Amino acid sequence: MSAWRLLLTRPAEEAKSLAATLAEHGVFTSSLPLLAIQALPETPGQRARMLDLERYAAVIVVSKAAARLGLERLARYWPQPPQQPWFSVGAATGRLLADHGLNACWPASGEDSEALLQLPQLRSAVQVAEPRVLIIKGEGGRELLAERLRAQGVTVDYLCLYRRTLPDYPAGSLCERIRAERLNGLLVSSGQGLEHLRQLAAGDWPQLAGLPLFVPSQRVAAQARAAGAQHVVDCRGASAAALLDALQAEPVPAH
Structure with a gap:
């Protein structure tokens, strides 16, 4: 069983498929889609x-x-x-x-x-x-x-x-989800997903910026660091396999 507990932010259908794959490897996930097509x-x-x-x-x-x-x-x-x-x-x-x-x-x-x-x-x-x-x-x-x-x-x-588009969520729902489910990592799949994450976080973004943030490319990693994210992990791909490799290589943050 992995100690990682991730917030998935992909569109609902894609998040469901990714969650199933991660569950097979013992990774707990919680889905909060930040991109609606x-x-x-x-x-x-x-x-x-x-x-x-x-x-x-x-x-x-x-x-x-x-x-x-x-x-x-x-x-x-x-x-x-x-x-x-x-x-x-x-x-x-x-x-x-x-x-x-x-x-x-x-x-x-x-x-x-x-x-x-x-x-x-x-x-x-x-x-x-x-x-x-x-x-x-x-x-x-x-x-x-x-x-x-x-x-x-x-x-x-x-x-x-x-x-x-960013689905409509109540203010504070992002931090509430992270606290309630003891999540210790965030995943975004694109630069726009990152912007929606920051938009939904609003005034809580400085607090969330310290969590490990898994991104698909150097381009999105640079955007995340410029936005103040302190622990950015470039998975070098958006596939489940790329994310799993990054999770295995990255130490789980201590509580």
């Missing part, structure tokens, strides 16, 4: 991008929510999709694409933008005349991908399909 209405510009899909040398999908919503759009407009490669930041997102029959690639290790940019298949895909890449995502986030690709002469378009 709200699909955005389709705009004429978004429809045009989907209809022009074959113009892109590659398509990048940054999250499972983006994959699910993007595949719905793909099925609507492309019963037989174009044959360009599709890429994802993480394996779970990539498997959703592959299960749909797409030519999907993702980094074998390191579930972040940096690892994806080093992927040989992506580098090869953009070695064409006037390369264009479509990034399917939610509002905000993942600017590094576009910046690096544009620096290589790639034209990058976005297809933003959803926004992440």
